[in-house]
Amino acid sequence: MPSVNYRNDSQAATVDTEQPGPWEIGLAKNRASSSFRTLLVMVLTALAIRLVVMSFIYPEQLLTKYDHFKFGFETGRIARSIVQGEGFSSPLFVKTGPTAWMTPVYPYIIAGFFKVFGIYTKSAAFAVLSFQALISSLTCLPIFFYARRSFGVNVATWAGWTWAFFPYAIYFPLDRIWETWLSTLLLSLLFLISMQLEDTERISAWVGAGLLWGFAALNSATVITVLPFLQARISYLRHRKRRPWVLPNVALGLALVAVIVPWTVRNWRTFHTFIVFRDNMGLVLRMGTKGTTDYWEPHELGPWENAAQVAEFQRDGELKYMATKKAQAIASIKSDPGWYAWTTVRRFVFMWTGYWSLDKSYLQLEQWDPENIPFCSAFTVLALVGLRKAWKRRPDAAYLYTILLLIFPLIYYITSPEFYYRRPLDPMMVVLSVYALTPSRKLHEPASSN
DSSP, X not given: OEEEEEETTTTEEEEEEOOOOHHHHHHHHHHHHHHHHHHHHHHHHHHHHHHHHHHHHGGGGGOOTTTTTTTTHHHHHHHHHHHTTOOSXXXXXXXXXXXXXXXXHHHHHHHHHHHHHOTTOHHHHHHHHHHHHHHHHHTHHHHHHHHHHHHOHHHHHHHHHHHHHOHHHHHHHHHOOSXXXXXXXXXXXXXXXXXXXXXXOOHHHHHHHHHHHHHHHHHOGGGGXXXXXXXXXXXXXXXXXXXXOHHHHHHHHHHHHHXXXXXXXHHHHHHSSOOSSOSOHHHHHHTTOOSOOSSSSOGGGTTTTOHHHHHHHHHHOHHHHHXXXXXXXXXXXXXXXXHHHXXXXXXXXXXXXOOSOOOHHHHHHOTTHHHHHHHHHHHHHHHHHHHHHHHHHOHHHHHHHHHHHHHTTHHHHHSOOOTTTTGGGHHHHHHHHHHHHSOGGGOOOOOOOO
């Protein structure tokens, strides 16, 4: 509590700041303890829900079709090759040699589970899905903290609990063994860190952020697409406050490069070409240029369900195969740019609403679409309402949320989408949705940092 002390001997008034009293310290400790308990219960509740659901749907991972390909898909195949002593290789049904199809983090994580619990075993399925359930549950924590920083403690608490019960956050990490769920947690952590970098002067914090960005990029290269835009916003704010921003960004960039370089060097030594993250862009672009659009992902164009494509992949090798697919994609776009533009619009709509088609043959493959489309669409609308509200009341926070929603999904509009591709944005959209639904009288928003 500030107090004014008038000193007669100097006839000058000085303002002193008293140290917090015992009751103030006790109140702060009680609040911290209460927040800790709330977050612990939140995470444990989320984990319990996911483990219960897992007990019903885990058999999906044990299907023997295509030699257990459902168990991790390309990630599982590479993990098996690692455990079998064949190195980072063979992402498909047959042995195809060294690969840069995937970035290395998640295949090595799955390989660790295979090493301990066995390759494609029931125990491994339980262990991996439990790990993904834990990842999804822990995402409650960064959600709470960046929601609190953006919109106050009420929104933060409701957003954390919403994530604990959020259907997408429960089902998807238990349906597919993939890197997306770790990316969701990492992007949320990096989003929180980006908010904090605006005010910190410690170079070690910027270095740590760079290391985490590098790790996240080696888990999923898509994550790093938002980094330049987030850092540009942070740098602008620091420049406006006359705080140093060049050296901190250099430190972050060097740390990021230090994490990525070993993987890039490995790719150079293996393929004698420069591959920073992955080499499959040609294939995913080709899958977005199919002439017919009865389904959103034409697997037959790739080396999965098409024997001719598998043979071509084996004959030419991974790099030449990907180069061929890229050339075919570019030729297709040039031959009919109007069709490609229209299909890009359809992919945009699919990403945000879940709608692709209501044809009977399509719904036989996607039986949950009649329920999912209204839910996904309403979720998107709520998030956009929250974002609009943020631009009116908290524009400093709205910038960062807008960057993620605009930039992250761009690559999927021009290639090929899947239901789970947008999932790393779900935590931020949950926060915005809760903010949209919170009455103004119940908002206790933090003071603007700008």
